[in-house]
Amino acid sequence: MRKELEEAYGFLFEKELLDEIVENGTIKTASAGDKIIEIGEYVTGMPLLIKGAIKILREDNDGDELLLYFLERGDTCAMTLSCCLGETKSEIRAVAETDTTFIMIPISKMEEWTAKYKSWRNFVFESYHSRLSEMLDAIDAIAFLNMDERLMRYLRDKAKINRDETIHSTHQQIAYDMHTSRVVISRLLKKLELDKKISLQRNQIKVIDL
Amino acid sequence: MRKELEEAYGFLFEKELLDEIVENGTIKTASAGDKIIEIGEYVTGMPLLIKGAIKILREDNDGDELLLYFLERGDTCAMTLSCCLGETKSEIRAVAETDTTFIMIPISKMEEWTAKYKSWRNFVFESYHSRLSEMLDAIDAIAFLNMDERLMRYLRDKAKINRDETIHSTHQQIAYDMHTSRVVISRLLKKLELDKKISLQRNQIKVIDL
DNA sequence: CCTATGCAGTAACATGAGTTACAGAGTGAA
């Protein structure tokens, strides 16, 4: 655990804190597509992402989803964090976007470290700041952009997160993430292909110039 | 300042912290409609709301607005807070919804108190938690609700925040807050009136049953 | 090789929301 931890967080945390994390944390893994936290579940700990990416989703009354943002190495889930401290239920769903490794920190340590380590406090505040920014970006996208622009944004983000210009998704999966219907996505993707911004094959979308 | 501070925050903070707040904070007031923070401005301090209410808005590229949420007595602006710590520019606009009184805390003290007072830490985390929740509510509204449901939600919130079942706004003002057009709001308000949920007069809307 | 299934393409239509335009009512200042 030590090595991965240092690679992802070594420059952030002092030695003693890293020691404590190794001592108290437990390594967890999840495969692409695995559900990590479900809405309404009590949160048992806080994840420090070591490898891979996680997508954070909100759900409406009909059970349909909306992607809020992605988490990457070095990130933690401020939403989870927030839930831990308040000991409330999760308001979001977290799903592994790729194969993922993270360290689970038990809630009990969080309050302690917040008092003890300045670097931990800064990390926590920095996380909140990042997550608030990403929520704002999500709001901007939903409130101010049309579907075609949102779709381009989605494809860009997805390619970046997966470090792969070819996106391996069906139109239906994209529609779920964006809280719209498959037909709409197919229509817009086809338009993007005609504009030479992407190329389409079955189960994959290659980003050319977005 | 002491008296108002104790009324709004006495049950949260210990005596020494209250002393420090009185010593370092400065009382500010704003009249309904006054701009308190503008997008892109550097944030000079963190406001503790004593009296009144503030609305927090996001802006699109055309300069049009979208109401995110309201702040009330006992609240602080986590967004501001987040900006303070990161020393970045404000990502939102804050406008006094009613006549408002608040205490400005200089940035310099915030980091210090976070280390020193557990109650302050809890307050800050609690604020982040509330604000994240409110952002989620805002996202739910925009992404999952139709205009008529959003409008009902807006009217309910507005009546609650102002502690007044009669809302003193023009249709145009509501349209700005909701990032839509006046005609749309007029149309929907008229429908709500026909459903006996509100009654309409010039410059005011009386909530009957929402 | 054949067939069931999932995926993508597309047309035709429904609907909510935004836009333009205009009329009439309310209000305040001269």
Next chain:
DNA sequence: TTCACTCTGTAACTCATGTTACTGCATAGG
């Protein structure tokens, strides 16, 4: 009282998005 201005009501239209329905192709598993 009159005039100018703001606010509201409403019609008629456009447009983006969502829905339904059907097609044919790709692929995997027998």
